[in-house]
Amino acid sequence: MSLEKFAPDFEGAEICPSPNFGPRKDDRAIDMLLLHYTGMDSGEGAQDWLCNEESQVSSHYIVHEDGRVVQMVRETDRAWHAGNSFWKGEEDTNSRSIGVEIVNGGHPASLPDYPESQMAAVVRLCQSILSRHSIPAAHVLAHSDVAPVRKLDPGENFDWKLLAQAGVGHWTEPTAISGGRYFSEGDTGQPIEALQAMFRLYGYRIEVDGVFDAQTKGVVEAFQRHFRPQRVDGVADMSTIDTLHRLLSAVT
CATH class of the missing domain: 1.10.101.10 (PGBD-like superfamily/PGBD)
Structure with a gap:
């Protein structure tokens, strides 16, 4: 794949071309936005890995803690960010999605908070992506949504409510936790x-x-x-x- 620099789809984004991409299968329309955390010690280390052919992984964007946005794969191309995944009956999530990596150390250590400057940048980037693609609110998802058990990102500290208030994603205020009947592992029926x-x-x-x-x-x-x-x-x-x-x- 050619690694020449390209014009960013998101105004103001830096460019770090990744070799890890391909064509979207069957010219699949983009109808999903997937959010990840990097789960690495540093943002620069994560970006280097995503732009390294050896890794065989990539994402369209990475958002650093200071709000800096770097684009690694054109939105028209298929980045390799979701792996073995599934949503609404389809397994090739990469062919239908835009992937955004957000710098955060993640699990299993104590999940760090996402800085305000970073979340503001994520909101602006997501709004920009949604302006270019027909992505339903309920298709703005976590990596953990499309790969339960295998993935945990972007984790419980990520502010999905903030995104929804900015017109990004599907959200309802969660019902208060109380007593009553519940179901857990081992139950049947x-x-x-x-x-x-x-x-x-x-x-x-x-x-x-x-x-x-x-x-x-x-x-x-x-x-x-x-x-x-x-x-x-x-x-x-x-x-x-x-x-x-x-x-x-x-x-x-």
Whole structure:
């Protein structure tokens, strides 16, 4: 692939061309925006890795802690950022998405906060991307949404509410955590099947078999990280279920 410099799609972005890209399969239209954290010790180290042929990974953009935005792959090209992933019945997430890496040390250490300057830059970048592509609000997603269990980013400290207030993404104020009935790993039966069907309808990869297994727990955790970050425990309590139900009501 050619590594000559290209004009940035986002005004003001620096350019660091990555060799790790290809054509979008079947000229797939872009209808998803995926947000990641870098999970590395430094932003410069993460950027170097994403622009290194040896890594075999890339992203369209990286947003540094000071708000600096660097573009590595043209939006028209297919960056290699999502890996083994799934949303709404499709597995080739890379062919339908724009990927944004956000510099943050991530898990398993204590998840750092995202600085205000960085979040402001993420908002501006996402707004710009949405102005160029027909991406539904419910298709602005976390890496962990499309790859539950395997991925945790951008994590429970990421401010999805701030993005939604700026017109980016799907959000509802999470239902308050309280007592009542809940479901957890090992439970079985029709209520579990109904819960799985709701997650499947929203877009997650999950088997609708009435068994609350490790994959179901991972999907619950991914949902909580994005939409109910006050407690991420993989337990489908009434707060989690009601928040999911209200999100579904807004898109179906």
